[in-house]
Amino acid sequence: MRHLIWFRTDLRVADNPALHEASAEGAELQAVFIACPGQWRQHGMAAIQRDFLARNLMALSRELAALGIPFTLLEADTFTEVPGLLGSLVDEQGIDALYANLEIGINERRRDQAVQQALSVPVRLFNGDCVVSHGSLRPRSGDMYKVFTPFAKAWLAQVRASGYRLLPVPCSRGPALEVTPVELSDGQVSSEAWPVGERAASRQLTAFCHGQLREYGEQRDYPDAEGTSRLSPYLALGVLSPNQCLAAVEAELGYLPLSRGEQGFTWINELIWREFYRHLMVVYPRLSMNRPFKVETGALKWSNNHLSFELWCRGRTGYPLVDAAMRCLNETGWMHNRLRMVVASFLTKDLHIDWRWGEDYFMSRLIDGDLAANNGGWQWAAGTGADAAPYFRVFNPTTQSERFDADGRFIRRWLPELAAVPAKVIHAPHEWLTRHGMAQAYPPPVVDHARSRLHAIAMFDALKDRQEAP
Template sequence: MSNLFIFSNDLRLDDNAALYQSSLSKKGLTTAFIFNPKKWEDHNDSPLKIKFQLNHLKEIRDELIKKNINFKIIYANGIEDEPEKILELTKKLGITSVFINKDYGFNERKKDDSLKLLLDKKNIKFNLFDSSILNPELIKTGSGNYFKVFTPYSKVFRSLLTSKDLDIVPEPLLQDSNVSENDLIPEYELEDNYFLKSIEDYKVGTDKVNKIFENFLHEKVKDYKNLRDFPYLDSTSKLSPYLTSGMISAKNCLKELLQKFEDTPGTGQYSWMNEILWREFYKYIIFHFPKVSKGKSFSEKYDEMIWRDDEHDFKRWCEGKTGIPIIDAAMTQLNQTGWMHNRLRMVVAMFLSKNLLIDWRLGEAYFMKRLIDGDHASNNGGWQWSASTGVDAAPYFRIFNPITQSEKFDKDGQFIKKFLPNLEMIPEKLIHNPSKELRLENNYPDMIVDLKESRKRALDAFSSI
């Protein structure tokens, strides 16, 4: 008897239900990771994110080998190819049971269904485990429907948390013996010079990842509510890359948070827990309303929206050359580091979808190609929120003024000057919207669009739907 566990967005040993269950017999366990560049390209996964995952897997592989758990690489060509390649490995190793944690994406669920059919034909048992904090099928409205608004969803979620102990699954058990040879992690070269530099900033390995969380929990979370919106401060958890790839358990994070603090509204810990719940909410949405995984607006009427087809303006937005310092600094942060402060994600998304009236789906795809924490559910949910097309979205008439946002959250221009060093000599009061003379002196472009006029254009377009 031999078991196979397949990693996905669950790259950890602790609180990994499928991995733990696959280890219980102690009679031989092989783990595998699917190396699938075509799928990554099809899903717009950032090369930085993939390199980050592979670096972490090197550490995980070594931890597994110490437990007599084998590690294999499965090579596949697109997500539809994965079931057959998994089946090939089961034949080669004499696998009798396959273990996987459920992924809630539309294509991933189709893949799991196809895999189950193949395994059933070969009398190989397929074991699928829930990877969410709370099973999304259990969270319903009083009338038995699924939530479409975050606040009531979060209230039910919190009530279930207080009445249900968050059980954390142990690490997999030591196996009696090895059952096969171990594969090495394939080489994966980064071609982007910025990514080559920034990958060094992201620590990997179980102990280092846990220390990042512990530091946030003990040093930063109390001030999170008051400081989280200021991009020049190091006040956020920086855990999003690790949560996205499952290098740390969101359930375990909440358990430790609730053990240390009361879940009291208005506190830093309450606000941070809300961010975790937003991640769960967006996964809940793609599970129950899969149309959002197919390029559709949650609010169907906006599928009729006529967006501007302007490649030049979109390119300037992507490159951080809009002539609006806070927008350009934020996009430069994204392009250089693979990460962007959450407040700024909303600002740049709203600017693209409303002031420039460019299809939010283009911005969504560009973010995924650059973000080290690119998560389909959260990214789609965030973009549709900003574009007012999504579930529980901002009303269409809510349009952030990027200059006002800059003055409020980067008052002295510290963030702007960090990522736009050509503007560092501009006085603080003038940096948010430099004069024409200052723009010429500092080689900075004119504003891509008039904010007042573009706001009116957006209001007219959205109100006509």
């Protein structure tokens, strides 16, 4: 028996259900990855994420070679060519079955259907990206929970009852092989600041659990505190699995915190948000087709001012925390969660720009770009999503800044032109800069927050009027 394991966003040999099942009956194994640069461009994948993927693929290639599993790297421009390529490989290598882990995007699911139809051998798909399989948590009525809290309760009940499954690395298939070189990065942007491979990810996970996990609930909102795990790039490409996250928490604490109030629970809760967005995407394909979860919000009248969008992208809005966050994203490819919420709220509720513009911009810059989390986060901030922020609750970018970067340390790191501004005025520095003859150094606020907020609320109120009209 020869089994082909097709790696996609599951770039790991440990806790990989498809690899585990493929190797279960002692079959000979062959591995493949299909690079799709044209498709990645269509999906707006960031250059830094592409570089990170290439480097992680090289690490995977090494792991497979050490296990004696031959690895082939193929290239198709888009998903359309994939069934043909796999068909040829299956025929040439005498493959008996194809194994892969599910991907949730609609294009990926259509690609997999086309592969299933085209191949003469069985195609076996597994859940490798969630602790609880997509589609297994259903409310009494309907296909899927539309609010996070009942979803989280059901998720916790299931994990309490059934635990989680951590799969071992398969046994070696023979002597170590030569490593297949991976040359995929176009070298535009380097991801070197992030170590690669599942061993590095696992070390980072252990260090986080040993270090910040216990204080996570208190520290996670302060962008300068390094209180979060920074594991998102690894989870997004499947270099790390959520089961491995649970296992590391359990190993550190000696128990798995599955109840609110238990130490470590707040972090588990974030992993549940991750699963909530993934489950939603499977049930509502419109979410990966640029459409809002709340269908009626498709009629919102966004202003879509190109100049304001440009100022937001470049970090020149005159709101220091927003600008520092955007410049951090542009330079590093990563942004703290609190800042993602602040800049997304600012784009949609202060500049009244369509959340899809922000979603695309994030995707084009993030090293951890993830369709479900990015879409979920943007729709949450814009008020168009499942369990979104209520539309009348609009983040105030200045008070957010005073609360979460009180001494302005994060702001100063990214806005060197504000280095001399005292902490008490750094959150709204325009007047101080003008008084000190430095008004040229940094732009005045692009909008008045109080007025913009009222306009945002009126945009949503107008939707109600539409619904109520006969």
